[in-house]
Amino acid sequence: MAIDNLDFEEVFVLNHGILNPGRLKLSAKDILFKASKTGKVDKIMAGQLMNASWFRAARGYELRLALASGVIYKFEGFKEADYDKLADLFSGNYNIQLEEKELSVKGFNWGNHSFEGSSLSLNSDSSMTYEIPLNEVCRSTVGKNEVTLEFHQHDDAQVSLMEMRFHLPATNNEDEDYVQTF
Amino acid sequence: TPSVYDIKIFVKEKLSYKNQSLMPRDPDISNLKIYIDKKQESIILPIFGIATPFHISTIKNVSQSVEGDYCYLRINFFYPGSALGRFDGNVFSQPDATFLKELTFRSLNTKQSGSTTSPSMNLMTAFRLIKEVQKVYKTRETEQRERAG
Structure with a gap:
């Protein structure tokens, strides 16, 4: 039953x-x-x-x-x-x-960042490390080989994630995706 | 100068945990705060509800600042092109990957009613502990390098 x-x-x-x-x-x-x-x-x-x-x-x-x-x-x-x-x-x-799902807990700060629906996740060794809901992003800036995401702040959170910065390898058009997403 | 063989020793990847069941369970983690695992030399960060470990070897430096009512903790990671102070560029096993470069956390610096400590205590403790773990790690790495070389 x-x-x-x-x-x-x-x-x-x-x-x-x-x-x-x-x-x-x-x-x-x-x-x-x-x-x-x-x-x-x-x-x-x-x-x-x-x-x-x-x-x-x-x-x-x-x-x-x-x-x-x-x-x-x-x-x-x-x-x-x-x-x-x-x-x-x-x-x-x-x-x-x-x-x-088994998450990656190896402690790496690298992998593939990929978009799925309304979230961005880091996958290292084919398993997810973290996931960022894109509706939490308030601003994104693209620099040379670099993308910065700033997040909405909520004072209720004791410890609140404010900003994340990523390094992209030279030949990568992922930053265009970032721009398009917002 | 280290030989190719020596470099391989250092390149060997350092793991925080083999699998999820080995992750520590701590009230700080379930309250979405930062937790430092001294034994595994890892820092566990709350990233949108997921406790995400980072090995101390991925961390370049940490800094802390207080502005107005808030306390900030910034964590800088190693990434290709930031190899300063590391042995050489070979440390990156996947230089073509996307790297997390920097993370900033923010916390209120003022005490809330009914609480004896301010929320930023967690960031301050994290700052101190990361420095400590990093120091132990670096000292050991240097010793190993000297023995090998």
Whole structure:
């Protein structure tokens, strides 16, 4: 018997580099997240889902949902054991495989930066190292072999990432992509 | 001058962790703060919800500044063309890759009500610890180089 409903009373939605607590309810039709501080409800219809992935993040495990519209939802605070239940629900109701990802933790600061939907991620050794949601970028500048991204600042975050600067090898037209993206 | 063989020793890549299960678990990490793992000589940075480790050997220098209500921590990484102070350009196993060059974190310098420390404490501690780990690492590297050479 496949699982139709799941209810996580305390997980976190990642927004602007801050984890906001709330309750996540998954049913055959939709996914609801209710923020416990503001009471705001996010609703994702099952039909909008494009893919789902699962990996260890800063707080427990992260469930990353990508919608067909390009919007990405990131929920953290799951336990390792939640994977089976979630994978079951996703395959049974949404016909989506919950993809388990191993992140690269080798400690490299190089690799391939690639765009996927509305995010930019660094892949070294074919696994992801980090992912930057592009809606967090407030400004980008392109210099010689260099791209700078500045991020929106939120005072609620205790430690907030402000700026990232990348070095691109001489023959690389990736910087054009950057410009186009913003 | 080091021989080709010697260079190979230093080029050998230094890893933070072999896999994710070896990553430390610490409240600082789950609270999206900076964490320094002295044993693995790695710094774990919160990058949009992902705890991302960087090995101390990738870090060129760190600097800290206070402007107004905020404290800033800037981390500069090594990348091709920044080889100053490193053994030589050969250190980069993938010079054609895109490199992360610099990261800046910002934190409030003022105490919030009900808290005894300001949020910027984490950046200040990180700054101090990165310097410490870097010093230990550099000293050891120099000793190894001298033994080999």
